Amino acid sequence: MLASFAILALATIEGKAPLAYIVGMVALFAIGRITFRRGYPRGAPGRAFGIVTTLLPTYGAFAWVVFDMIAGLFQDGM
Numbered sequence: 001m002l003a004s005f006a007i008l009a010l011a012t013i014e015g016k017a018p019l020a021y022i023v024g025m026v027a028l029f030a031i032g033r034i035t036f037r038r039g040y041p042r043g044a045p046g047r048a049f050g051i052v053t054t055l056l057p058t059y060g061a062f063a064w065v066v067f068d069m070i071a072g073l074f075q076d077g078m
Contacts, residue, residue: 021061
């Protein structure tokens with residue numbers, strides 16, 4: 001759910017780089033969910049890689065959007 005909002009927010013940024021990041025983010029999300037599921041029988045340590053692979057690109061997308069919003073404020077001269 002959080003990743004979908006991150007993708008939608010990132011899609012509002014102009015340029016090709018955010019779109020490339022979305023493609024990479026979706027691929028990493030799929031890899032993360034697969035490894036999370038495969039590591040489930042081994043407990044929390046087995047799921048850790050899947051969680052990190054899923055969450056870090058999502059947090060990166062939100063950070064990019066917030067940075068872009070703040071940079072836009074300073075470009076317009078507040």
